[in-house]
Amino acid sequence: MSTTTGRAHGNAKYHLEKCRCPICCKAARDYENNRYRAIAYGRWQPFVDAEPVRQHVRALGEFGIGWIRAAKLAGVSTGGVSKLLYGDRPRGLEPSRRVRPETALKLLAVEPTLDNLGDRTAIDGTGTRRRLQALVAMGWTQSELARRMQMNRANFGKTIVSELVEVATFKTVRRLYDELWRTDPVAAGVPEHRATAARQIAVSRGWAPVGAWDDEQLDDPEAWPDWTGWCGTPKGRSIHYRIKVPVCAPCRQAASQQTAPDHKEAA
Structure with a gap:
């Protein structure tokens, strides 16, 4: 049975493996905050800071959505995304510092949904x-x-x-x-x-x-x-016995809570 991918704790592990550790939760919050700020900023500026967009494209890579695929999903040129990430190496140019708002918004609109993820993810x-x-x-x-x-x-x-x-x-x-x-x-x-x-x-x-x-x-x-139609309530446990299905955790908890006051009074 597969139990791990070796994926590092962070935004991708939060969404793909449902990990809810503090590291993954913080990374997911930071990612969403960065994306929302960048979208809001890009709606009115003639040019926008490329760094939040660059971070978003790199974050997509953690989900298995490479930058070439991200560019195609966004409907922007792969050359522009390459320059955003790596610059123009033959000409010795650094990665882009600013991008057009329409390009930023298109890339930021690409999310790691099931339809966008690679089949092997x-x-x-x-x-x-x-x-x-x-x-x-x-x-x-x-x-x-x-x-x-x-x-x-x-x-x-x-x-x-x-x-x-x-x-x-x-x-x-x-x-x-x-x-x-x-x-x-x-x-x-x-x-x-x-x-x-x-x-x-x-x-x-x-x-x-x-x-x-x-x-x-x-x-x-x-x-x-909900095995019984009443799972999570005191009534659920008796129905479990009647239909010969092992009592589920919510029914055990409900039954325990119902009897707890009696135990306390007896003590």
């Missing part, structure tokens, strides 16, 4: 894991999902539990989930006994089903699945 695997596990909980076998993803079965086995995945893998899984989450696997050709076995595997490993997730929660590492 490693990102947090939370949403990928949850989508694949939810499909298995429906009865989709891992072999069938691997086949539909055109992925080796052994690699699929790593992907379904991996902490980090490549952007291309995330996009493939997202498309597959959107295609299958409302489709009965047996009706689609998965043998009944194999679908039942897949569901049993999901239960034994605590993999949440599709219905436990809201769409906006799937990619949020801080979100918990």
